[in-house]
Amino acid sequence: MAARAPCGRTLVLLDSSCYVGVVLPTPLFEPCSRSSCHRDRGNHVMRRTLPTLIVLAVSTGLFAAMAATAADGKGKPSIPQPDFQVPAGFVVEKVAGPPLVRYPLFAAFDDRGRLFVAEGTGTNLPGEELARRRLGRILVLEDTDGDGRFDTSKVFADQLVFPQGALWHDGALYTASHPSWWRFEDTGAGQAGRREELLRGFKFNGNGCDIHGPFLGPDGRLYWTDGRHGYQVTTRDGQRLEGFASRIWRSKTDGTQVERLCGGGFDNPIEIAFTPEGEAIGTMDQGTGDALLHYVEGAVYPMEHPCLQEFVMTGPLLGAIRQYTSELPPAVCGLTRYRSTHLGRAYQDTYFGTHYLLHRIVQYTLVREGSSYRAIEKEFLTSSNHDVRITDVLEDADGSLLFIDMGSWFTYGFLGNPLPKPDALGAVYRIRRSDAPAIADPWGKSLRLAQRSVGELLSLLDDPRPKVRDQAILYLGKRGNEAVAPLAQVLRAPSLRSVEARRNAIWALCRIGTESAHAALCLGLRDPDMRRAASGQLLDDAGQVR
Known part of the structure; x- marks a missing residue:
């Protein structure tokens, strides 16, 4: 044809x-x-x-x-089971698919191991029609028998326009869905109770190049991305912000103290991951060519576009840490920093990213170059099935990787207006190392962390289980000034605590956010291993010490 x-x-x-x-x-x-x-x-x-x-x-x-496209004997196209190629010693398993989930886009775990999945609409409609119909949903999947596969599914939240992100934090789920980003409280029965609109006014046209996220920074703030469709928002602090350029945003978890971190003429920033020192790395789709970018506060990025007039320019536009050709872009999308050792030491503290149009996952290794990075790329998973569209990748508590194949139902705005395949419904898959030992209590459920003392939580700041470390930081932050002096002591004695523990003490102090906590952060400036993480939290927008 x-x-x-x-x-x-x-x-x-x-x-x-x-x-x-x-x-x-x-x-x-x-x-x-x-x-x-x-x-x-x-x-x-x-x-x-x-x-x-x-x-x-x-x-x-x-x-x-x-x-x-072969017929299944009933006049419908049959959708074959995708074939995946991974390095020797790894296996790929399907852990959720129809009827549990259809049209998955992005996902996140809560602190119990439930998987929240932002589900697409299964349609190819313009933005105005999507906003009218509100077909988007967020599901919660559970593995009730512990076999690694999800076996139950509930609708956690519905009546959403086009959810493009999921984040669980401190008992609530956050998502970006036009024209706003939202906070949903869990009723305890796997359904959203209170629905709170935290910020409103982001525009879109239905092609998915708009708000994504949010993503939790190690500093305890929420970060999200917005494509070049324009915005007119009034923050909870009464500030009026408007513009047309793509931006990287952040705020406190209650939607206050909204900041535009950086931006540029690029089209569609999608996901953000953070280095161990708290620097933001993100995927950017379209524009002059897809790219992996190092998001620096106040920075402006290509491409050349009239919207660059919105920015204060103090030098040339910043380039990418990994640039792709404009002739055949991979459509970079999902991104995560891998923190475990389950896959092997060679993967720890590297990054996994998804290439939507090339049906693959790649491993990025960041190499420091001056004040930024260069990303070295290596293929990790590939598929020759053109119905595979990988949008997200995330780390489970046991160190295995989950990835989202959204299927090929969505083609709105694609090259050549290809026909959608509504029967390619997508699925969730797991990648694990076949000989990896099992991890006992990877979520730390038996520890009852909310009831632990400050001293006990301090001892877990360098626990080998990443999800346990995350919760230790969370609960130390909730203790407020009670935890400041013990956390400061961790920074005062660098020879007695690991780099991991000292860095996580900084992140806990950021969550506390009081004057005494900021004073304790200054101790990190004395430690060469902590200086980069601490300095980024002590300066305000004008470059002054907070």
Whole structure:
């Protein structure tokens, strides 16, 4: 079947996600002056074409696409079970799929091991229609028998426009869903009770290039991303903020003290992960080419766009720590820092990212270059199935990795207007090392951390279980000034406590946030291993000590 590409270039359409053809040597993103080619992506009109002699449907990929369209004998396309390739010693297991979950997008664990999944709409509708119908939901999945697979599903929250994120923190679930980001309190029965709109006024058109998140920073603040569709928000502190540029935002968990951390002319920032020192690393989809970016406070990033006039420019635009070609972008999406040893020491404190259009997960290793980083990339998981669209990756408490395959039902705004495949409903998968030993009580449920003393919590700041460390930080932060002096003592004696414990003492002091806690943070400036983490928390927007 032949189809016309933008501006008259001829493509051979083999499958809704698969093109073969010979085209002119033009970049994938370029200005288009012909009205028939216009597509508004935030008033910056672009078109996508394919590079010279590129064959996307090659070898196994072609056969996978052909198999996906084979009839099942009932006149419907059959959707084959995806095939995944991972390094030797690793296995991939499906842990949730229909009917438990359909159209999954992003996910997060709570502190009990339940999985909250932001579920898509299964439609390809413009933004106004999505806002009217409110088809989006968040599900909560549970593994009740401990076999590693989820066996129950409940609707936790519904009547959402297009949820693009999930975060559990301190007894509540947070999500970004047009035009706002939200906080839902759990009733205890797996359903949302109180629904609180924390910030409103983010625009979108239905193509998914808008608000994502939020993400919990180690400093205890919420971070989220917003694509280049514009915003007009009034914060809970009464501040009026508006603009058109893409931004990285942060605030306190109650929605106060909203800040625009950085931004630029890029199109669609998606997920954020944090270095051990608290620096933000994020995925950026589209623009001059997909990229992995180091988000620095006050920084401005490519691409060139009129919206850059919104920023104070003190130098050139900052580049990427990993830049992809504009001719064939991977559509970078999910990102997480891996903290466990389950997969092996070679993976600890590296990052896993998803490439939505290339059906793969990659491992990023960050190498310090001056005041920023360079990211070295290595393939970790691949699939030749063109219906696989990996949007998110996250670490379970036992050190295994979960990833979200959303399926190929969503094509709104895609190159060539490919046909959606509503039968490709998506699923949740787990990657684990086959010979890894089991971890006892990975969530620390038996520890009853909420009832522990400050001294007992201090001893867990370098526990080998990441989720136990996270909860120790949380509960120390909730103790307020009672915990300041003991935390300061951890920083005063660097030879007696590990780097992990000292760094987590800094994050606990950030959560407390009192004047005495800020004074204790200054102790971190004396420790070369803590200086980067501590200094980032002591300076305000004007570069002055808080």
